[in-house]
Amino acid sequence: MKKIVIDTLKLLAITLVAGVLLSVVYQLTKDTIAEAEAKELTDSYSAVMSDASDFVEIESPETEAFGEDNTLNTALYAYDSEGNEIGTVLSVTSHKGYGGDIDITIGIDTTGTITGIVVTSMSETSGLGANCQNEEWISQYIGKSGEVAYTKTGATQENEIDAISGATKTTRAITNAVNAALDFASDYFGYGEGGGNS
Numbered sequence: 656m657k658k659i660v661i662d663t664l665k666l667l668a669i670t671l672v673a674g675v676l677l678s679v680v681y682q683l684t685k686d687t688i689a690e691a692e693a694k695e696l697t698d699s700y701s702a703v704m705s706d707a708s709d710f711v712e713i714e715s716p717e718t719e720a721f722g723e724d725n726t727l728n729t730a731l732y733a734y735d736s737e738g739n740e741i742g743t744v745l746s747v748t749s750h751k752g753y754g755g756d757i758d759i760t761i762g763i764d765t766t767g768t769i770t771g772i773v774v775t776s777m778s779e780t781s782g783l784g785a786n787c788q789n790e791e792w793i794s795q796y797i798g799k800s801g802e803v804a805y806t807k808t809g810a811t812q813e814n815e816i817d818a819i820s821g822a823t824k825t826t827r828a829i830t831n832a833v834n835a836a837l838d839f840a841s842d843y844f845g846y847g848e849g850g851g852n853s
Contacts, residue, residue: 700760713732730744753783757779759775769797804832
């Protein structure tokens, strides 16, 4: 009995020490991790709107276009080096991915055309839905405007993209988020119907 109590106390002590060490490591690294994530997001703005020299966040934009399936995280005006508005950059989360939330950053110019798109975070299945991060696949959205559709039989229309093989749910989630972003750019900024607000 005494040995059991001693062993239990040893295990408890090890568990407590491990918990304290994990807590200390988390406290020491959380700011670094947060900074790295913030930098990755900021870098994605330039990646999707390469002609922009400056980005200005829009405070509390209306978000009805995103519905319940998507969340608008950040909306920014994009300006060129002369201060002209050239479009918007939107950070959007789709809640309908196969593996959970999928975060994308999308650039849309004042004509309502997609200038760039990157998947910044996802938990999709490796070798299937995770292929949404492949530049070759995601770049299909660039140059699209209006409503984008996906097909499993090979894109033949201007507004179509090829679905990821074996990952229709991932494709649907991203395409729906893209369409919500395009609708928002049209409704909120007037992009695609004669230009933007500038």
